[in-house]
Amino acid sequence: MSLCSLRRHFFKHLSYTSTFFTHRIHHINSNICLPSRFSPPSSAITEARAQWRHSSITAMFSTSSSATPTTCSFASPYLSVHIRCRKDVADVLSEALLCFGASSTSMDEEDSYEPDDEVYITSIFSDCQDVDECISHAADSIGLKEMPTYEVMMGNQSDWIKKTQESFHPVEVTEGLWIVPEWRTPPDPQATNIILNPGLAFGTGEHPTTKLCLLLLHGLIKGGELFLDYGTGSGILAIAALKFGAALSVGFDVDPQAITSACQNASLNNIGPEQMQLHLVPSKSIPPFTDEMKCVGVEGKNSYGDAGGISETEKYDVVIANILLNPLLDLAEHIVSCAKPGAAVGVSGIISEQLPHIIERYSPFLEGISVSKIDDWACVSGTKKRNITGS
């Protein structure tokens, strides 16, 4: 696919933000033990980003697996192992495999199995693990007398990525508004069609929270607004706002993958950098280094949002943050500070049981709070109070 060349093409347009990104990441690098091979010239950024992302993933998993893969990269193949065992020990064996280093196990369901029958467990391991040792330990730990027979196959990341992409279909969010995957034709060429290739970022249009936010945006944008998509993911809300008539969309995200996806999607919809700007912002929540993070180039609450010197305070007519409960609680002041007084602020990515926390946290800043829901998901919106004490 020509995605790679597309990405590189877009980096030329965003040379400003690329510099911002490397500067910020370099700061983080010096405080956290990430592999120091991260020093990107712009052509190596995509590969370096992949490595950076992967190191945070391995850092998360080093406490839960007995093998610590340090040299595997995100793009490397994985091992798919078919293990034969008896049905009645399959469940226990699956759990044991996870304890001893398997990334995941799965078992197909057939109705006609007797307990004595043999079944297959498909277990996925990362490329550099000792499969034999893991299976042997797992079998030992549940008291199996014999080592189960197994077969190892190589799997490619592209296998599951392709399958996932195949499951995207055009979605009509509301009358006249469609989200269409890049590789399908819009069912209604006259409608407002947002073309998407979400890649590995959030926001395909199918999720209830995306729909809630799109509906909210649809009602708020009258034409000419400045919109902030806080946690932009695939860029879907930023793009939608422009299609509805906003003058400028800005997207923040902590995930480099998201910025990449959003860039691509902007170009798929013929949106140029003068209409849509994307910024990678440092993540506050990389445990357990949160305290050190606060010291790295961040003086106070307002400067957290200073994207390379640009003040984001009180700049936007509409701000939407479709993320998760914890960042919404932590970053409430910052999210609201980006909005002009009287501007609309919407937050989502929360489930119904989390609503009281959000409403309590945002009540000091917002008035006219209303809640919309689809299934168990909710979106809270209001307008920023004109006189906020201590904001």
Added chain:
Amino acid sequence: MASLKEILTRRPVAATIRLTVPAGGARPAPPVGPALGQYRLNLMAFCKDFNARTQKYKPDTPMAVTITAFKDNTFEFTVKSPSVTWYLKKAAGIESGSSRPGHVVASTLTLKHIYEIAKEDG
């Protein structure tokens, strides 16, 4: 015991998937990607759902997830707090269990540790 209605409306199960995912940290990448992708499950939906529902746990705590994939590509999942093994390793302050269980002792735990783990695990 399932009610008659439940039995009649039960969707055919395609597979049971187990994996460990850090609380609040599910991404459409390994290990979630390959495990769910092979059954064409909606990765984004799982990640968003899982992350939202595990906000109450300490970030990055490895959660044991069991996913039931149905033949129509929909799914349900349950999340369990970390396996006992994880707690034990954490309490003992070690990265991995003994490489030779029964022969080499990796670390020692006091009775107090066990009590604390039992309390937290519920």
